[in-house]
Amino acid sequence: MAFSFDSSMTPQATAQAAKPAAELSDLELAQLLAERLAIKPADWHRLNRDRRVRAKEQLAAALVFLLKNSSDEALARVEQAAGWLNHSLQAPPCPSHGDRQAH
Numbered sequence: 001m002a003f004s005f006d007s008s009m010t011p012q013a014t015a016q017a018a019k020p021a022a023e024l025s026d027l028e029l030a031q032l033l034a035e036r037l038a039i040k041p042a043d044w045h046r047l048n049r050d051r052r053v054r055a056k057e058q059l060a061a062a063l064v065f066l067l068k069n070s071s072d073e074a075l076a077r078v079e080q081a082a083g084w085l086n087h088s089l090q091a092p093p094c095p096s097h098g099d100r101q102a103h
Contacts, residue, residue: 027067034060049091055081 021029037060039047047053062077083089 027064030060030063030067034064036060045094048094051084051087054089054091055084058084 024032034057037053037056039053039057058077058081062074062081065071065074065077080089
């Protein structure tokens with residue numbers, strides 16, 4: 001079974017997605033999943049506070065780091081995902097809007 005892909009994927013991810021899943025390495029599969037679950041710029045304002053979306057994004061990134069033998073980075077992403085799910089994290093203000101406080 002080949003993966004479907006959208007035009008927002010990177011050229012490398014698009015090439016990987018065109019291969020049957022059985023031909024991809026575990027790392028390639030994890031990278032495709034991480035890219036698919038990452039919030040796209042056009043969706044940022046709509047999804048940046050969605051706890052499930054953010055947790056999925058972080059857990060997919062954690063899997064990529066784990067498969068790259070970067071345990072510390074993987075653990076940091078798992079902890080971020082847990083923070084989204086247990087409500088100990090909140091989305092930061094949008095960086096493109098800057099500081100809206102009056103000076």
